Amino acid sequence: MKSSGFDTLYTEARDFFEENLISFCSSPGEAIPPRLMNSMAYSLKAGGKRLRPVLCIKGGESFGLSREKTLPMALALEMIHTASLIHDDLPSMDDDMLRRGKPTNHVLYGEALAILAGDALMGWAFEYPLSTLPGLGIDTGRVCRAMQILANALGPSGICGGQVLDTDRESIEETPDFPWKVTRQKTAVLIRASLLTGAVLAGADEKSLDALGEYGWRLGNAFQIVDDILDVTSTAEELGKTPGKDKSQKKRTFAAIFGLEKARQLAAEESSAAVRALEGTSGDTSFLTALAGYLCERTR
Amino acid sequence: MKSSGFDTLYTEARDFFEENLISFCSSPGEAIPPRLMNSMAYSLKAGGKRLRPVLCIKGGESFGLSREKTLPMALALEMIHTASLIHDDLPSMDDDMLRRGKPTNHVLYGEALAILAGDALMGWAFEYPLSTLPGLGIDTGRVCRAMQILANALGPSGICGGQVLDTDRESIEETPDFPWKVTRQKTAVLIRASLLTGAVLAGADEKSLDALGEYGWRLGNAFQIVDDILDVTSTAEELGKTPGKDKSQKKRTFAAIFGLEKARQLAAEESSAAVRALEGTSGDTSFLTALAGYLCERTR
Numbered sequence: 090m091k092s093s094g095f096d097t098l099y100t101e102a103r104d105f106f107e108e109n110l111i112s113f114c115s116s117p118g119e120a121i122p123p124r125l126m127n128s129m130a131y132s133l134k135a136g137g138k139r140l141r142p143v144l145c146i147k148g149g150e151s152f153g154l155s156r157e158k159t160l161p162m163a164l165a166l167e168m169i170h171t172a173s174l175i176h177d178d179l180p181s182m183d184d185d186m187l188r189r190g191k192p193t194n195h196v197l198y199g200e201a202l203a204i205l206a207g208d209a210l211m212g213w214a215f216e217y218p219l220s221t222l223p224g225l226g227i228d229t230g231r232v233c234r235a236m237q238i239l240a241n242a243l244g245p246s247g248i249c250g251g252q253v254l255d256t257d258r259e260s261i262e263e264t265p266d267f268p269w270k271v272t273r274q275k276t277a278v279l280i281r282a283s284l285l286t287g288a289v290l291a292g293a294d295e296k297s298l299d300a301l302g303e304y305g306w307r308l309g310n311a312f313q314i315v316d317d318i319l320d321v322t323s324t325a326e327e328l329g330k331t332p333g334k335d336k337s338q339k340k341r342t343f344a345a346i347f348g349l350e351k352a353r354q355l356a357a358e359e360s361s362a363a364v365r366a367l368e369g370t371s372g373d374t375s376f377l378t379a380l381a382g383y384l385c386e387r388t389r
Numbered sequence: 390m391k392s393s394g395f396d397t398l399y400t401e402a403r404d405f406f407e408e409n410l411i412s413f414c415s416s417p418g419e420a421i422p423p424r425l426m427n428s429m430a431y432s433l434k435a436g437g438k439r440l441r442p443v444l445c446i447k448g449g450e451s452f453g454l455s456r457e458k459t460l461p462m463a464l465a466l467e468m469i470h471t472a473s474l475i476h477d478d479l480p481s482m483d484d485d486m487l488r489r490g491k492p493t494n495h496v497l498y499g500e501a502l503a504i505l506a507g508d509a510l511m512g513w514a515f516e517y518p519l520s521t522l523p524g525l526g527i528d529t530g531r532v533c534r535a536m537q538i539l540a541n542a543l544g545p546s547g548i549c550g551g552q553v554l555d556t557d558r559e560s561i562e563e564t565p566d567f568p569w570k571v572t573r574q575k576t577a578v579l580i581r582a583s584l585l586t587g588a589v590l591a592g593a594d595e596k597s598l599d600a601l602g603e604y605g606w607r608l609g610n611a612f613q614i615v616d617d618i619l620d621v622t623s624t625a626e627e628l629g630k631t632p633g634k635d636k637s638q639k640k641r642t643f644a645a646i647f648g649l650e651k652a653r654q655l656a657a658e659e660s661s662a663a664v665r666a667l668e669g670t671s672g673d674t675s676f677l678t679a680l681a682g683y684l685c686e687r688t689r
Contacts (some may be wrong), residue, residue, distance in 0.1 A: 120546035120574070124560050125553045129545065176508060181500035200481035201556060204504065205549050208476060211511045212544030219537035229529040236536065237519035244512025245429065246420035249505050253425045257502060260424050274420070 095379035099143060102156070106142045109160055110134065110167065128198040128206040129213075132171045135189045140312075141166040141283040148287025148301065151372030159287045161221040165214040165239060166283050172210035173248050173279075175203050182256060183338065211243065227290055235286040242282035251275025255340065268341055269310070276316075277309020284308075284377075293372060300369030304377060307363035311384050314356040317342035318349060319387065353385075360385045395679035399443060402456070406442045409460055410434065410467065428498040428506040429513075432471045435489045440612070441466040441583040448587025448601065451672035459587045461521040462535060465514040466583050469539065472510035473548050473579075475503050482556060483634065511543065527590055535586040542582035551575030555640065568641055569610070576616075577609020584608075584677075593672060600669030604677060607663035611684050614656040617642035618649060619687065653685075660685045 114130040142163035149159035156163075178185040178193040179200060185193050195203035215236060222232045241247055251274030254260050254267075261267070284305045288298060320335045321344050335342045343352045363381045367374040414430040442463035449459035456463075478485040478493040479500060485493050495503035515536060522532045541547055551574030554560050554567075561567070584605045588598060620635045621644050635642045643652045663681045667674040 118546050120550065122545075122550050122553045122557070122560050124557055125545055125550055172508075176504055179501075179504065181504065201479075202553065204476055204479065204481065205553050207508070208472075208511065208543075209545040209549035211508065212540050212542075212547060212549060215515050216537060216540035216544045219533055219540055223530070223533055229533045230523070233519055233523055233529045233532050233536075236533075237516060240512050240516035240519055242512075243508075244516045245422075245425055245509040246418050247512060249509035249512060250420065250422050250425055253422045253502065253505050257422070257424055260422050 095376065095383060098376055099380070099383075102143045102146050103139045105156055106139050106146065106160075106163055106167075110164065113164060124198070124202065125206060125209060128194060128202050129171075129210055131197065132175050132188075132194050132206065133167065133210075135171075135191055137189055139167065141170050141279060144280065144283035144305075145287040147376050148284040148293075149291045150287075151370075151374065151376075152288055152291035152293040152297070154287070154291035158222075158225050158227060159290055161218040161225075162235060162239070162286050162290060165218045166279070166286070168210040168214035168217075169239065169243050169248075170279060172207040172214070173243075173252070175207040175210075177252060179203060182252075183334065185334065214239070214243075222290070228292075231290055231292060235289040238282045238285050238289065242279045246274065247278045247282075248275060251278070261341070268343055268346055271341075272310055272313040272343075273306065276313040277306050280309035280312060281305025288372070293370075297370040297372055300366050303366035303369075304363045304381075307359045307366060308377075308381055308384070311356045311359035311363065311381065314343045314352055314359065315384055315387050317344040318352050318356070320344070321349060357385050395676065395683060398676055399680070399683075402443045402446050403439045405456055406439050406446065406460075406463055406467075410464065413464060424498075424502065425506060425509060428494060428502050429471075429510055431497065432475050432488075432494050432506065433467065433510075435471075435491055437489055439467065441470050441579060444580065444583035444605075445587040447676050448584040448593075449591045450587075451670075451674065451676075452588055452591035452593040452597070454587070454591035458522075458525050458527060459590055461518040461525075462539070462586050462590060465518045465539060466579070466586070468510040468514035468517075469543050469548075470579060472507040472514070473543075473552070475507040475510075477552060479503060482552070485634070514539065514543075522590070528592075531590055531592060535589045538582045538585050538589065542579045546574065547578045547582075548575060551578070561641070568643055568646055571641075572610055572613040572643075573606065576613040577606050580609035580612060581605025588672070593670075597670040597672055600666050603666035603669075604663045604681075607659045607666060608677075608681055608684070611656045611659035611663065611681065614643045614652055614659065615684055615687055617644040618652050618656070620644070621649060657685050 110133060114133060117126045145163040145166050146156045146159050150156060174188060175194045177183050178188055179195055186196055187193065194206060219236065223229055243249065251271055254271045255275050281302055284301050285298060288301050317335065343355060347355065360381045364378050367377055410433060414433060417426045445463040445466055446456045446459050450456060474488060475494045477483050478488055479495055486496055487493065494506060518536065523529055543549065551571055554571045555575050581602055584601050585598060588601050617635065643655060647655065660681045664678050667677055
């Protein structure tokens with residue numbers, strides 16, 4: 090697939106998601122306090138690549154499920170991701186004032202509302218798919234399995250555990266494997282879950298799910314390594330957030346541990362391993378192959 | 390049912406839950422960072438009445454489902470409740486140092502870990518039932534519905550919304566209905582969900598679920614009014630937390646708005662309404678009837 094073809098497919102899926110996200114935010118339930126809704130919607134609509142919803146939509150499409158039917162799960166993934174960003178930015182955590190070129194949630198709404206907006210998004214991320222997917226005709230066994238994957242990606246062995254490993258000094262382990270362990274939990278687990286939930290809802294076979302799971306781990310690793318590199322090499326304008334934060338916070342990133350050149354090499358290796366994993370799947374994998382290649386080009 | 394009979398039944402269900410909670414906490418998954426597990430377990434094991442898990446267990450038993458099969462959902466309810474307490478106690482929220490007679494989570498583990506422990510418990514509360522209930526032979530349709538009730542009780546129109554109404558000055562409404570609205574979202578929604586999830590997993594009929602839902606709202610209201618009264622009338626030793634916090638934080642509690650005598654009367658009315666609602670259910674309601682009566686006796 091040519092790069093321009095990939096761009097079109099990505100943009101199309103992202104735009105579909107964005108439009109639906111905006112209409113989703115514009116008709117909240119009556120029982121949601123308006124200030125809470127504003128705070129959640131502010132961060133949900135703040136932009137970003139929408140990688141997780143796009144992966145979910147494409148995971149479903151690869152096995153024949155329409156994007157309208159994966160949409161509730163795509164929204165849930167963006168809610169979980171957004172909740173984790175709101176909490177990561179808090180003064181007691183990474184203490185960031187800027188995210189995607191805009192003030193962070195707690196800067197605008199205060200710490201208490203930012204914490205509650207993150208919590209509420211976590212609850213909504215389960216409520217919304219559970220209340221809509223069965224009505225779209227999706228088998229409840231598949232719904233349970235997809236929701237379990239989502240919950241695992243959020244919970245103590247998912248991104249919450251990853252954030253502890255990444256920020257809690259007493260949890261640091263001085264082993265060569267540690268940065269990989271952090272990346273697996275902090276980043277890769279939710280990227281993997283995005284693809285897998287889409288495929289599970291579509292009823293993909295077990296062999297394909299294994300292959301997509303391996304692709305997800307590898308793509309997630311590559312994504313995090315690239316992110317570490319860009320934190321060193323980009324300007325605030327390019328990044329939409331304060332660059333150099335990793336270094337000032339003494340984070341043990343891939344760039345810090347291995348240096349930029351070696352980090353670029355590791356990203357390329359993970360990207361290649363992701364593509365190789367796709368050989369085991371029966372669905373259409375052209376988009377996923379192009380995505381893995383595109384990711385590495387960002388560091389050049 | 391005699392009060393002593395009720396006491397025995399309550400204690401028996403609570404002890405069953407406590408024993409299983411302790412063994413649950415003692416064998417965490419390998420992927421959970423130890424400091425995160427310690428922080429979660431500290432608050433999970435800090436005691437309390439265990440009202441929510443007991444209601445879930447009794448809701449299941451009323452319709453013939455064994456406590457072993459509702460246990461994962463009972464654990465999930467206590468996780469959600471515990472997560473909300475950890476976050477409510479944070480410096481940027483209620484700023485409490487004492488909970489159930491012990492230092493609050495952030496006092497021991499710091500703010501960042503306390504926030505992440507709450508987040509991780511929210512994820513685990515979905516992961517654990519979703520990964521165990523289908524294997525216990527419970528129909529996935531029932532699992533989806535019970536999890537949806539749990540998610541709704543957590544999300545933006547559940548306890549997160551309720552906490553916003555209770556603590557965010559700009560969200561206060563000067564209407565007579567407002568304290569009821571706050572109570573419904575802050576407290577009653579999770580108490581109702583506790584009973585309903587047990588009954589849904591057991592396959593209770595729709596008429597009974599409607600009746601139990603109404604009982605849950607009313608019991609939750611009574612519970613909150615009693616809590617407001619005890620905040621005024623109890624010592625720190627009796628309460629296990631700092632008394633008089635509501636007044637010092639200028640919270641619009643039932644006791645503050647209506648005075649103690651009127652608040653006691655409202656609690657009794659809600660308790661009676663809860664018992665009347667039970668007439669519509671086909672299950673065994675003797676425990677729930679006794680519970681509603683017992684609750685009001687606490688204020689005497």
